[in-house]
Amino acid sequence: MALVLTACVAGPAGASLPSAPAEATQTVPPRVPDADLRTLDRVEIPDLHTVTDGDNGSLVYAVIPQVSGYDLLNERIRAIAEEARGRSTGRQDGHRPPRGIVNVSWQALGSGEDIVGFLLSSLVGPAAGPTVGERSVWYDADAERLLTWRDLVTESAQEDVVAGMLAQLRHEVVFPDLERAESVLRTGDPVVGFSRSGGLVLGFDEDEVTAVAGAPRFEVPVSDGDLTPVGVRAREATLAPAPLAPAPTPPPPEPSPVDCRKESCVAITFDDGPAGRTTSRLLDILARAQAPATFFVLGTQAQAYPKVLSRIVADGHEIGNHSWSHPDLTRLDARAVRKQILRTERAIEKATGVTPTVLRPPYGARSKKVDAIARKLGYAEVLWSVDTRDWANHDPKKIVASAGKARRGAIILMHDIHPETVDAVPRVITKLRKKGFTLVTVSELLGTSQAGKRYYGTY
Numbered sequence: 001m002a003l004v005l006t007a008c009v010a011g012p013a014g015a016s017l018p019s020a021p022a023e024a025t026q027t028v029p030p031r032v033p034d035a036d037l038r039t040l041d042r043v044e045i046p047d048l049h050t051v052t053d054g055d056n057g058s059l060v061y062a063v064i065p066q067v068s069g070y071d072l073l074n075e076r077i078r079a080i081a082e083e084a085r086g087r088s089t090g091r092q093d094g095h096r097p098p099r100g101i102v103n104v105s106w107q108a109l110g111s112g113e114d115i116v117g118f119l120l121s122s123l124v125g126p127a128a129g130p131t132v133g134e135r136s137v138w139y140d141a142d143a144e145r146l147l148t149w150r151d152l153v154t155e156s157a158q159e160d161v162v163a164g165m166l167a168q169l170r171h172e173v174v175f176p177d178l179e180r181a182e183s184v185l186r187t188g189d190p191v192v193g194f195s196r197s198g199g200l201v202l203g204f205d206e207d208e209v210t211a212v213a214g215a216p217r218f219e220v221p222v223s224d225g226d227l228t229p230v231g232v233r234a235r236e237a238t239l240a241p242a243p244l245a246p247a248p249t250p251p252p253p254e255p256s257p258v259d260c261r262k263e264s265c266v267a268i269t270f271d272d273g274p275a276g277r278t279t280s281r282l283l284d285i286l287a288r289a290q291a292p293a294t295f296f297v298l299g300t301q302a303q304a305y306p307k308v309l310s311r312i313v314a315d316g317h318e319i320g321n322h323s324w325s326h327p328d329l330t331r332l333d334a335r336a337v338r339k340q341i342l343r344t345e346r347a348i349e350k351a352t353g354v355t356p357t358v359l360r361p362p363y364g365a366r367s368k369k370v371d372a373i374a375r376k377l378g379y380a381e382v383l384w385s386v387d388t389r390d391w392a393n394h395d396p397k398k399i400v401a402s403a404g405k406a407r408r409g410a411i412i413l414m415h416d417i418h419p420e421t422v423d424a425v426p427r428v429i430t431k432l433r434k435k436g437f438t439l440v441t442v443s444e445l446l447g448t449s450q451a452g453k454r455y456y457g458t459y
């Protein structure tokens, strides 16, 4: 296997070039070579969403990718971001390091039908001189496992790759720690990906194998025969990306064992969405807390965010109908009311395959006429018993306080279109659970419900 010594080429062979001016050589700082690692400009991962962690008061900002349904992959990516945060707060030699930045960002390295690769880059440390950290995460969706570079290269070719990497380190880097490098290659998880020309690229973290600034990366050419079958797929995913297939749908969740006649149940509900960012963030929070909720969605929003809508169902929440465009239904004629409800129903069905059975009329405005139409269309009307007034106060403290006043059987009204409401939700959940309540969807709370009837809660 030939080596590519990227930094050694001085000019066309045989050309006699004048030597570079002395001052130019002096001003060039020592730099580690940094082989071209191909990242994808366009991400072909339909179920990808990102999670952002950070606030304006700190120098922490982390954006990481998550792919719905691929738990092992998502967990690994979250662990890498956590690790970067940990490095910023960890004590060394008993001293607290100076307040510094944590910045985590990502790029896709490859995407194929059953394989995906990401590069997570972190900057951690004092604002003036943070350290570059890089991790690659390759996931074989077929075998449901994470891959290191040793999974991509056949055992017989691995020796050549290690030798090639060490030779380049020795040539290209000032004072390389070859022993450390070899141990990282043989047992660690160095960054791995492919170059534009299909060469294998492996990289180390800053300060891992040399004191010179920068994270050294080298390319080693490999033939198809040097790669394992999954290695060939990873290279294809880099050079000719294709959309990653959605994760196999998990078996439908067991019917909830919660019996609200025995347990003390409350239902949290969110109206007027789905919105893009706030609803996605809310869904992350609910998933972490394993808290079910009910979303009364608008048809216009459902049409705009069908993916968020399908995630609501996939995550085990209930979807209710909140009309197409939020008019006061009592002021419309019967035909217009039916249209408001049915158009929304179709949008929900189209995005999720689920037909809603609960209707929340906008503003809680109902009349005999609206009741009759709801009955005919098969909807129970669900109002609320606790109004957090989140749409007026935009104050997480007030939202938590009023939600906390819920009694057993309460239906709590909130709106997933307001960021402050989403901010309040973790504390709302904690508070309700501390009071001994079990969170359920509206239909679980009601047990059985009747079309055309009105429900404010079960007390």
Ligand code: NI
Residues within 6 Å of the ligand: 271, 272, 322, 326, 362, 363
């Ligand atoms: Ni509303």
